[in-house]
Amino acid sequence: MTTTAGSVFDSDTASERVGEHEFALTLSDRWTTLIGSLNGGFLLAGCLQALRREVPHPDLLSASAHFLRPGTPGPARISTEVARTGRRTSTGQATLVRDDREIVRVLATFADLDAADGPTLVGGEPPVLPPPDQCVDPYPRERPTISQQTDTRMAQVPGFWRGDPTHTTTAEFWLRLSDGRDADPIALAFLVDAAAPVVFDLGVAGSSTIELTVHIRHRPAPGWLACRVSTNYLIDGFHEEDFEIWDSTGTLVAQSRQLAIVST
Amino acid sequence: MTTTAGSVFDSDTASERVGEHEFALTLSDRWTTLIGSLNGGFLLAGCLQALRREVPHPDLLSASAHFLRPGTPGPARISTEVARTGRRTSTGQATLVRDDREIVRVLATFADLDAADGPTLVGGEPPVLPPPDQCVDPYPRERPTISQQTDTRMAQVPGFWRGDPTHTTTAEFWLRLSDGRDADPIALAFLVDAAAPVVFDLGVAGSSTIELTVHIRHRPAPGWLACRVSTNYLIDGFHEEDFEIWDSTGTLVAQSRQLAIVST
Numbered sequence: 001m002t003t004t005a006g007s008v009f010d011s012d013t014a015s016e017r018v019g020e021h022e023f024a025l026t027l028s029d030r031w032t033t034l035i036g037s038l039n040g041g042f043l044l045a046g047c048l049q050a051l052r053r054e055v056p057h058p059d060l061l062s063a064s065a066h067f068l069r070p071g072t073p074g075p076a077r078i079s080t081e082v083a084r085t086g087r088r089t090s091t092g093q094a095t096l097v098r099d100d101r102e103i104v105r106v107l108a109t110f111a112d113l114d115a116a117d118g119p120t121l122v123g124g125e126p127p128v129l130p131p132p133d134q135c136v137d138p139y140p141r142e143r144p145t146i147s148q149q150t151d152t153r154m155a156q157v158p159g160f161w162r163g164d165p166t167h168t169t170t171a172e173f174w175l176r177l178s179d180g181r182d183a184d185p186i187a188l189a190f191l192v193d194a195a196a197p198v199v200f201d202l203g204v205a206g207s208s209t210i211e212l213t214v215h216i217r218h219r220p221a222p223g224w225l226a227c228r229v230s231t232n233y234l235i236d237g238f239h240e241e242d243f244e245i246w247d248s249t250g251t252l253v254a255q256s257r258q259l260a261i262v263s264t
Numbered sequence: 265m266t267t268t269a270g271s272v273f274d275s276d277t278a279s280e281r282v283g284e285h286e287f288a289l290t291l292s293d294r295w296t297t298l299i300g301s302l303n304g305g306f307l308l309a310g311c312l313q314a315l316r317r318e319v320p321h322p323d324l325l326s327a328s329a330h331f332l333r334p335g336t337p338g339p340a341r342i343s344t345e346v347a348r349t350g351r352r353t354s355t356g357q358a359t360l361v362r363d364d365r366e367i368v369r370v371l372a373t374f375a376d377l378d379a380a381d382g383p384t385l386v387g388g389e390p391p392v393l394p395p396p397d398q399c400v401d402p403y404p405r406e407r408p409t410i411s412q413q414t415d416t417r418m419a420q421v422p423g424f425w426r427g428d429p430t431h432t433t434t435a436e437f438w439l440r441l442s443d444g445r446d447a448d449p450i451a452l453a454f455l456v457d458a459a460a461p462v463v464f465d466l467g468v469a470g471s472s473t474i475e476l477t478v479h480i481r482h483r484p485a486p487g488w489l490a491c492r493v494s495t496n497y498l499i500d501g502f503h504e505e506d507f508e509i510w511d512s513t514g515t516l517v518a519q520s521r522q523l524a525i526v527s528t
Contacts, residue, residue, distance in 0.1 A: 061502075062475040062523050064328030066355050066371045068348040083359075083369055084332040089474065091330050093369070095347075105347055105357070107330045107371055109474055118501015118526055121466060123433060169387060202385060210353065210373055211326040213477040215523045217499050233516055235481050237382015238325075240519060252497055255504060257521055259326050259479045262382055 007181040008149065009190070013046045021080045023050040027098065029073040032145045037070035039146045040104070040209040040258075041193025047094035047106040048186045050078040055090035057110035060185035064107045064213040071096070071103040083107075088115075113185070113219050126246035127172035127226045130155055135174060150194050151178045153224070160201040169198045170230040175245070182222040183247075185254075189214045191225065192243040192256035198231050199239055204262040207239070212258035223248030237262050271445040272413065273454070277310045285344045287314040291362070293337040296409045301334035303410045304368070304473040304522075305457025311358035311370040312450045314342040319354035321374035324449035328371045328477040335360070335367040347371075352379075377449070377483050390510035391436035391490045394419055399438060414458050415442045417488070424465040433462045434494040439509070446486040447511075449518075453478045455489065456507040456520035462495050463503055468526040471503070476522035487512035501526050 012030060015023035031042035044065045052060070076098040083091045091109045095102055129135065135153035138161050153174040159166035175191055177183065183191060192214050197207040226246040231239050238261050245254040276294060279287035295306035308329045316324070340362040347355045355373045359366055393399065399417035402425050417438040423430035439455055441447065447455060456478050461471040490510040495503050502525050509518040 062330070064330070064371060064475060064477055066326070066328070066347070066373055068350075068355055083330070083366055086332075091332055091369070102347055105355070105371055107328060107369055107475075109330055113500075116500035116502060118528060119466070119468070119498060120500055121431075121433075121498040123496040167385075169385075202383070204383070211328060211371075211477065211479070213328055213475065213521065215475070215502075215504060215521075217497060217502065232387040233481060233519070234383060234385040235516065236377075236380035236384055238380060238479075238481065240479060252499065255497070255521075257477065257479075257519075264382060 008179045009177050009181050009187060013049045015046065015050050015078055021054065023078040025076055025078065027071060027073050027076050030145060030149060032073065034144045035206060037072060039193060040065065040067055040212060041190040043071050043096055043104050044106060044212065045186050045190040047078055047096055047104065048108055048189055051080050051092050051094045051108055052110065052186065054080050054082050055092055055110045056085060057090045057112050059111055059113040059219065060108060060189060060216050061089065061111040062109045062215045063189055064211065065104050066211050067104050067209050068102050071098060074098060113216065122252065126250045127228045129172055129174060129226055132174045132224050146194070149178055151176050152195065158201060165201050165203040168201050171198050172228050174224045175227050176224050183220045183225060185216040185219065188216060188220060188245055188254040191245060192254055193258065195227065195229060197241060197260065198229050199234060199262055202234065204264055206263040207260045208263070209258050209260045212256060214254055214256035216254055218251050218253045220247040220253040221249045221251070234262070272443040273441050273445050273451060277313045279310065279314050279342055285318065287342040289340055289342065291335060291337045291340050294409060294413060296337065298408045299470060301336060303457060304329065304331055304476060305454040307335050307360055307368050308370060308476065309450050309454040311342055311360055311368065312372055312453055315344050315356050315358040315372055316374065316450065318344050318346050319356055319374045320349060321354045321376050323375055323377040323483065324372060324453060324480050325353065325375040326373045326479045327453055328475065329368050330475050331368050331473050332366050335362060338362060377480065386516065390514045391492045393436055393438060393490055396438045396488050410458070413442055415440050416459065422465060429465050429467040432465050435462050436492050438488045439491050440488050447484045447489060449480040449483065452480060452484060452509055452518040455509060456518055457522065459491065459493060461505060461524065462493050463498060463526055466498065468528055470527040471524045472527070473522050473524045476520060478518055478520035480518055482515050482517045484511040484517040485513045485515070498526070
C-alpha cells in the first residue's frame, strides 16, 4: 500500500477489526455530496480496505458494488467473507451496514499485478491535456464537500459549472487526491467515482449510482492522473458512465463503468 | 418472462427449489466451450433465473458476476439471498456451487423496466449490418458446443475463423438463441458472453472471464439482435471486452463489460 503520513483518504477509509470478519469505522462527513449522502466511491474504498486485509494478494484487480441505500456519516460496520483464495487471484465480499441497514454490497477480486506477464496490446490513447499547471481548477470557491478531497485541473471550465449546460457528456481532466497521497489500486476505485457526473451537463439535478464496477489495469505511477469520462446512453432516466484513468507515464491504470439513475 | 415451448435455454437455466433460498439444477453439457468448461454467461443466467424468483421486480437491471473456478456439467446448487427489496429496485445475491466448490458469485439488481420514465438521450448508433438473410453464418460445420445454442450472422467471416488472424478486436454481427426463444433481460445476460472473444483475432488460444457486469437498458423486442463487441486494452494478459446489444427496433437493450485473462 502507498501510505502518506496524515492522508485523509487513508484514515477515513481505515477500519478497526472487531471480529473475525467484522470491521468497525466511523464514516466521515468529509465525503458527502451535494445532497448530503456519502460518495459511493468512498464507501467502496472503505469496503475494499477491509477486504484487502482478508486476502493474500496485494492488489485490487476488479470490484463490483451494488448500492442499496444512501450512506450517511456516522458509525458503520463492514462484514467480509472470502469466497476463494487461489494461486493467481482471491475473491471476497464486503457488506457495509449502518444503523442495521445495508448500504452497499461489494464483490472484489485481488491479484498481484506485478506478477502479470501476458501479452500487451493497447488500442487507445491517454487524454490529451495541457500540463496541470497550465490548466484551471474548475471548482468555484463554494464547492461540495466531496470535491474538496480531490484536486481537479481542466483545460477550461465546463459550461454547466458556469450555469450554462452545453449538453456535452464527455470530459477529460487531471485528478489527484488533495491530501498528497499518490493513488494505489484502491484509491483508483474511489477516484473513478470522484468527479461530478457528466450528465450534469444535460441539466439534470442529480445522479445516484446503482452499480459500479472498476477494473485495475496497472499499478499507477505517482503524480497527476489523466481522466476521461463519458456517458453515451441516457435511457428512461438510467445512464452508464464510463471512466478511464491514465497515470503520469501514459499507462491505462483503471477502467470503470457505473449504471446510475438521474433525478430531475 | 418470455417463454417458448421447448426452449433449451429455459429448461437448462431452470432450477428446482429445494429449500427456502436453495435451488438445485443439473448443468447441461450443451453449454460447454472449446476447453470443456461451461460458458460463463450460461452460469450467470442460471443464477439469475433462481434469484428472480426471490424478488418482486420482474426485470433484471444490472448483474455483476465474479467467476471463481471453471464450471463443469453435472449437479449443482444455487443459494440466494435478498439484500434489499425497495420500491423501485431489489438487490440480491446468488452463489452457484458444484461438488462443494463455489463456481460463481453474482450480485444483481432487479427493477420494472416498463415503469422507468426519466429522460432519454441516445449518443450512439446501432451496428450497421446487412439484413440477416444477406449475411453469412461464420461457423464451420464442426463448431464448439456452446456456439450451437445461438445463431450468428456476419457480413463476412472474420479472419481468425479461417485461421488467418487479422488483429482486429472489434466485431459487429447478428445474434439470437437458436431454440427460437426471443430474448428477455436474463437471456441478454447470457448473450453478452455468447460470442467468440474478439481477442481470438490476436492469435491467443483462449480467454477466461474473471468478472462480467451487464446492464439491461430496455426490454428487447422480438427478433434478431445486433451486437457490437470490442476489446481496446490487452495489458499483461488481462483484457476488457465491451459488448452492446441492440434489438430489432434499433434500441440499445444491453451493455456489458467483462475483465478476462488470456491463455497463450
